[in-house]
Amino acid sequence: MTKNSSTTSNYSRREALRLMAIGGAAGLIAPNLLGKPAFAKTPPAGPAGRVIVGLSQEPTVFNPLMAHIEVDDAVHFSVFDALVRMDPQGGLHPNLAAEVPSQKNGGISEDGLNWRIRLRDNARWHDGEPFTAEDVKFTLELITNPKFRAWRTSGHSLVQDITVVSPTEITWRMKEAFAPYLSFLAETFIVPKHILEKEADPNTAAFNQAPVGTGAFKWSQRVAGDHIELVANPEYAGEGPYVEQLIFKYIPDMTVLYTQFKSGDVDLVDQSYITADHYTEARELADRVVTLETGSSLESIYLNLGRPQFKELAVRQALYAALDRKAIVDTIYYGVGTLTETFMPKESYYYDPNLPVQEFNLDRARQILDEAGWVPGPDGIRAKDGVRLSFSNSTTSGNNLREQTQQFLQQTFAEIGVEMTISNLPAAVMWGEFWLKSQFDTAMVGVTYLIAADPDATNRLHTKAIAAQGGHGSNTGQYSNPEVDALLEKGARSFDPEERRGIYNRVQEVVRHDLPFLPLFAYTIVLGRKKGLDGFEPNANTRTASWDAAAWQWKA
C-alpha cells in the first residue's frame, strides 16, 4: 500500500495537476499518487464501514468493454482500472500505466503514430493472477473483435501492430495521429486475458455476471433489480480503499431515491442525482452535504441551419438576445443550472472564459431583425424575401420542465415578431432519425460534445459529421464553417495541451460568434452525500460520481 506523504493544500495540488496536464509531465509524479484523496489525513488501519450509493437506473453491464450506459460506469470505475485516469480538473494520471505517455517522455512519437506504454508491475487481478501487458493487448484486440458487442470503437480501430515488449511494456502503431485517444484510454478498462480467453463467446461469458478486475473493490454479489455489493480489495495496488463494503443500490423512482437519501438509507446519490425541485429542501438537511456541480452537457436550442429561417446570422443573434436565460433557470429550473456561452464544460482545461456574455434584450433583438430587413407582416410575424420567421420546436414529450421552457420562449419570441410552435415527440422517436437526420426545425436538447472529456468536438461540429448530408457523425444542426473544420482537424493531431488549448479556444470563439445553437445553461447536478463521507470529489470529466470510491472513507 502506498502512503500519503503529501501535505500540500488543495490549491497548490490543483495547480500542480494543471501544470502536469500542460506539460504532459505526469510521469514526473509518482505513480502511487493515483486516487489519493485531496486532503491531508492519516488513513485508517484498514477498510471499514459501508457506503451505499443510490442509482436511479440499474447497472447491468459489468463487462466494461461491452456496450453500456453511464450508470454502469459506477461499477466499472470501482472494480476495474484503466491505463490512465482523468481527475476533476481534466488532468491525466497513470493508473495501470506507470506513467502517462506523452511526446515529452517518449511514450508517443513525434508524429503521434507510435505509442509505448510502461505498466506498473505490482497490480494483481482479484483472483491473484498478476496483471501484465498481455491483458492490455487482449483488451485492445477484444474491442475491435467484430464478434464482440463492444462499446465505442472510434480511436481503437486506429490501433495496429500491438506488441508485448515485456510484461510491463507494450507498444502499438496508430493508423493516423489521433490525440483524443489518450483520453479515450481513461475510459478503456483493462479486462483479464486469463479468464476471458477461455470463453467461446465473450458476449455471454460468466465473467460478464461476476467480473474480475484489478480495481479497489472486488465483486461480491448482485441481487438483480435491487443492489450490487462490492467489497474492499486489500491487495489494491493504488491508494485505498478505506471502506469495507461498497453498495450500489437501484432505486428507480427519483422521488423515492431522494426520500431514501433523506432518511439515511442512501449515503450518496449518484446518477441521476437529486432532482432540481428538491434542491432547496435538500440544502437544509442536517448532516448532509448537498452541492451543485456542473456537468458536461449543455442544454440549448439546437437550430437546424438547413432551414432558410436560420441561414442568416442576424436571426440567430436576435433569437439569442431574446432568451431570458436567467429567468428560465431561476423560475423553471429551481435555480439549478449554470449560464455559459460555450459547449466546453467549465471544468475542462480547454474552457474559454473570455467569450462575450449574452444579454437578454428584446429591443436589441427587434433592432437586429429590423436592420437585417425582417419586417413584420400583416399577422405580426416577421418575414424577409418570402421566408416567414416561423418555426417549430421539438423535444421529448412529457419532460415537464422543458415544456414549460418552450411555452416561456413561445411568448418572448412572439414579442419580437417570431412565431414558435411546439411539436414534441416521444423520446425514442425524437432521438431517432428525426434528430440524427436533421428533420427538426429547432430542438431543445442537452448535448454532450466531448468524448471521454477530450476537447475534440469533431463529431458535433465538423462539416464531415453532418449525417443529413451523408457524413459520419452527429452534426445534426448542419453547422459548417471551414475555419472550424480546419481547427478541429489540427486539434485532433496535436498532442501538446497548450497548443490544443489555443486551437479549441478559437473554436469556441467562432462557434459563439456563429451561434449554430443557442446555449441555455450548462447542466448542473444536485449532488448529495452524508456529511461524514470524506474523500469524495465530484468529477465532471467522468460520467459517474463514483469514479474514485477508493478514496472514500467515513470520518472517524
Added chain:
Amino acid sequence: MRGFLLNRLSQSLVLLVIVSIIGFGILNLLPGGPLAQFGLDPGMTQQDIERLKGLLGLDRPIWIQYLDWAWRLVRGDWGHSFRDGAPVLEVIGSHLFATLLLMGSSTAIAISIGAWIGIRGATRRYSLFDYLATVGAMVALSVPTFWFGLVGIYVFSLKLGWLPAGNMSEIGDASILGYLHHLILPSIVLSLVHVAIWSRYMRTATLDAISQDFVKTARAKGLSERRILMKHVVGNALLPMITLAGMQLPSVLTGALVTETVFTWPGMGRLFLDSLGYSDYPVVMGLLMFSAILVLLGNLIADIVVAIVDPRIRLA
C-alpha cells in the same frame, strides 16, 4: 378429465402463439429499439450502432427474428437479455422470489380480510359496518397506490421510524425477521386496494348467495343463522371467488409495478418496466410468455378447483 385437459392444452398453445406474435409485433413496431439508449452518446458512431444491430440480429427482417426466437423457445432456449447478457429464465428467476414474497403475502391478506369484510357487510347490509366498508373500499380504490405508499413511508418510516422506507431486506441481513419487517408496509399498502376489490366481490357474491332459494329453505328447516351462513351462504359465495383467485394468480408472480417502485422492491413488475424501457426484447418476450402461461395456468387451476368443489361440474 383427460379430454378436458388435452383440449385446454391445445387451446393454450394456440393462444400462446397468438400472444407471442402480437407481442413480438408490437415490440418491434415501437420506435427506438434496444440501441436507442446510445442515441445521445457522443462516442457511439453510426457504425457502432449498425455493428451492434448486426451482432444482436436486429438487422434481419422481423419475421425471421420472430421465427428464430420462437424456434429457440420451442427447444427450451429462452434467449439472453440484451442488457446484461444473462439467460432470460435466470433473469426472471432472480426477480421471482421478491415478487412472490410481496404478492403472496398481500394476496393472502387481501383475500382473507376482503372475504371477511365482504361476508360481514353482506350479512349486515346497510349497517354502519357495511357503510364504512363501502366508503373505505371506494377510498382505497380511488386513491392511487403510490400515494398510500408515500404516506406510509412518511408516517411509519420518516416520522415514527418504526418500519423501513423500502427495500426487501437490510443489505447483508438475510434473516426471516428482517424480511418480515420490510414486508409489512408494502404488503399492507398493496393489499389495501385488493382488500377493497375482494370485499366488494365477496359482498356481491354473498348477497347473491343469500338471496338464493336454498337459503330460505335452510331457514325454513330451522337451521341456526350461523350454520346457514357457514354451510349454505359462504360455500356458494366462494365458488365465483375461485375463478377470480385464478385470475389473480398471474399477478402474484408478475408483480405490482407501482408498489415495487415506491418501495424499491426488486420484483417482476419493475423488471418488466425496465426491460421495456431498454427494449430488452428477449426479456420482455420472456416475461410476456411467462405471464401468458400463468394466466392460462391460473384459469386452468381455477377451473379444476371449481370442478372439484362444484359437484355439478365434477360429476357432469
Added chain:
Amino acid sequence: MVASIQAVAPHDVALSVRDLTVNLPQGMERTHAVKDISFDLKRGQILCIIGESGSGKSVTANAIMGLLPKVIRLSSGVIQLEGMNIIGMSPDKLRNLRGRVVSMIFQDPLSALNPLMTVGAQIDEVMAAHGFGTPQICRNRAIELLTEVGLPDPELMYHQYPFRLSGGQRQRVMIAMALALEPTVLIADEPTTALDVTTQAQILQLIRDIQRRKGMSVMFITHDFGVVAEIADSVVVMEKGNVVEQGSAEQVLKSPKHPYTQRLIAAVPHLTGEDRPRPEAASKEPILKVEGLVKTYRGGSALFGAQRVVTAVNEVSFELAPGRTLGVVGESGSGKSSLGRLLIKLLDSDGGGILFEGCDIAKLSEAKFRPLRPRIQMIFQDPFASLNPRSTVGHIMTVGPVAHGMPYAQARDEARALLAHVGLDAGAFGRYPHEFSGGQRQRIGIARALMFKPKLLIADEAVSALDVSIQAQILQLLDQIQRETGVSMVFITHDLRVASQICDEIAVMQKGRIVERGPPSQIFLNPQAAYTRQLVAAIPGERPGNARPVAANA
C-alpha cells in the same frame, strides 16, 4: 302479549290466523301486504289459499314461518300454531318451531336445494338442527323418508347432488325434508307451478297421499283453480291483501259469492274440447309449410373427448292455413321453443324446409331473409325483458318500421292507432315500459309485432307469466286480432287448457317430435297417442266434457 286477549283456538284447529296485518315499507303501491286477514287451518285438512300475483298469499305463508324480510313489518294480529302465538316470539324459539312443528316447501325445486350438498346431507341437516339423534339414526330416517316420497333407489339417492335430479324428484326431496320431523303443519307455496303438467299431477297426488296418511294439516298456496279443485278441503280467496271469500272447496268452487271469485273462476281457461268455428274458407294454399325440420345441438368439442348430440327438433312437419292458429304444446325439453326460434330464424336449422308463402326460408341467408322478417313476428313470454326499459313505448314501436323505410309520421300514427286497438290509452305512446303492468306490457308487445302487418305471429308462451284474469283478456285480444287481420299464428305453450282456448289445431310435441296433431276435439276428447292421453289426464281439475271433480271433504 296480544295472544292473551285472544280466545284459545279450538282443539281441531292446527293453525289459526286472526286479524293479521303486515305493513309494507313506504313507497310501495300499497301500505299493507295483507290487512286484517283471519282464517283457520283445521287439523288433517288441506287449506288452499288462492289469489293472483300481489294478493298477499306468499306474505301470509312467510309470516307464519317467521321468514318475512326485515323491511316488512308484522304490525298486528295473532298467529296461533299448536296453541302458541308465534308473533313476538324470540328468534330462537321461532327457529326451534321451523322444520319441527311447521315446514315449508317452495315453488322452484331447482333453486330450493343447495347445489353443493348431497340430498342426504340436506335432509340430515334438518334433523341435526333439532337434535334428532346420532348421524346414523338421521341417515336411516333420511333413507326412510326418501322411500316414503317415492324416490327410486333411496340408498343411492341419499348420496346424489340435486343437479342430478329432475324437477319432480327435487320437489320430492323437498317434501322428504319437510316431513323429516313429522311437523303438524306443512306450508306448500306454489309447489307445482314450476313443474310440467304430468309431474304436477304426481306431486299433487303425493302431497294428498301423505297428508291423509299422516293426518297432517297442509296450507297450500296456489294461483290455479285447477289445483284447488284437485286437492282442497277448504279455500281462502285473497285479493290485494284481503280475504274476500272463504269456505269449503265445494262451496267456493261451485257457488262463489264474491264477484272477484266469480271473475277468477270464469277466467280460468277450461278445456273446451270444442273446435273453433272455421272462418269462411280463404285460400287453400297454406301460408306456412314445414317439412322434415331438424335441429340438433352439439355439446363438448368435436376434436377431443366425447361429443353430446341432442336432437331438439326431429323431423317436424306441419302446415298452417292463413288466418288459422296452430298450437304447439309439450313439456319442458320437448323442443317446442326451439321450433319457434327456427321458424323466425333466430336459430339455423340442420335439415328440412320452412316454406313461408311458398318460399323456403330455411335455406335463405340472413341478408336475403331480411326483407321477409317484418312479415313474421314474435311475441315473447316475458313482456318486460323484451322491451328496452330506456326507450319510450312510442320509440319501441316505431324504430323497427322506420328502419324498414316507413316515414316517421306514418309510423307514429299507426302506433297510436294500434295502442288504442290493443286497449291502451293514447298517453301510452310517450311512457316507459316500467310504467305498465305485465298484461299491459304484453299488449304493447303485441302492438309492436302488429306494426309490421305480419302474416305470421309466433307466440312463445305469450300468456304463461300472466295471472289468469289477464291471461283471458290477452287470449281474447289475440283472437280478435286474428279475426280482424287474418294473421296466422303459431301458439307455443305448455298449458293445454290455454291451447284449447285459441287453437284451430294442436300439435303435441315430445322429445323433439310431433306425436299427435289434430283439432282440439280430437286431442282432448279422443287422444290417439299415449303421451297425449297422459298429458290430458294430468291437467289438474279438468275432466273434459265432464263436471269438474272436487276433492271430497274428509
